[in-house]
Amino acid sequence: MLLRALxxxxxxxxxxxxxxxxHEHRPGMTHPEVTPAQPGQATFAAIAEIVKILMAxxxxxxxxxxxxxxxxxxxxxxxxxxxxxxxxxxxxxxxxFTVTGTxxxxxxxxxxxxxxxxxxxxxxxxxxxxxxxxxxxxxxVAMRDPNDAGAVARIRALGFHGMLxxxxxxxxxxxxxxxxxxxxxxxx
Numbered sequence: 001m002l003l004r005a006l007x008x009x010x011x012x013x014x015x016x017x018x019x020x021x022x023h024e025h026r027p028g029m030t031h032p033e034v035t036p037a038q039p040g041q042a043t044f045a046a047i048a049e050i051v052k053i054l055m056a057x058x059x060x061x062x063x064x065x066x067x068x069x070x071x072x073x074x075x076x077x078x079x080x081x082x083x084x085x086x087x088x089x090x091x092x093x094x095x096x097f098t099v100t101g102t103x104x105x106x107x108x109x110x111x112x113x114x115x116x117x118x119x120x121x122x123x124x125x126x127x128x129x130x131x132x133x134x135x136x137x138x139x140x141v142a143m144r145d146p147n148d149a150g151a152v153a154r155i156r157a158l159g160f161h162g163m164l165x166x167x168x169x170x171x172x173x174x175x176x177x178x179x180x181x182x183x184x185x186x187x188x
Contacts, residue, residue, distance in 0.1 A: 093146030
C-alpha cells in the first residue's frame with residue numbers, strides 16, 4: 001500500500017507539459033490505459049520487485065524481512081559500479097583487477113569483491129583470489145586451463161565489473177537479503 005502511494009504521489013511531480021509534448025489532443029480522443037513497467041530509478045525498481053515477490057508469498061516471515069539490508073547492498077553495488085577506479089593487468093590465464101576508492105566506496109569495494117568474488121569462484125573452471133589493498137581490493141581471476149584462449153579473452157574483456165555480473169546469483173541473493181536470510185559472509 002505504501003509502495004502504491006509512493007508511485008501515485010510521484011506521478012504528481014511530472015509536469016503536465018511532458019504529457020502533451022508529443023501529440024495534439026482533440027475532442028473525442030481516447031488513450032489506452034498504459035502503465036509504465038519501470039518505476040524510474042534502478043534501486044527503487046529492484047526494491048519494488050523484491051517487495052512484490054515478498055507480498056505475493058504467503059510464507060513470507062515479515063518479522064525477518066530487512067529491506068534496509070537490501071538497500072545497503074544496492075548502494076554498495078552503485079558505489080562500486082559508478083565510483084570505483086579499476087586498473088587491470090593481464091596475468092597468465094586471466095586478469096588482475098585492482099579496485100580502489102575513498103570513504104564509503106572503499107568499504108563497498110571490499111564487501112562486493114569478497115562476496116561476489118566467492119560467487120565467481122563457484123565456477124570450477126576459474127581460480128579467484130581476493131585480497132584487501134589500500135583503498136579497496138585486488139581480485140585475480142584466471143582459468144584453471146590457461147590454454148583456453150577464448151575463456152582467457154572473455155575474462156579480460158569482461159573486466160572487473162563484468163566478472164561481478166557473471167552467474168545467476170544476484171536475484172536470489174537480493175531476495176535472501178530482503179528475507180533476512182543472507183548466506184554466511186554476506187552482511188549485504
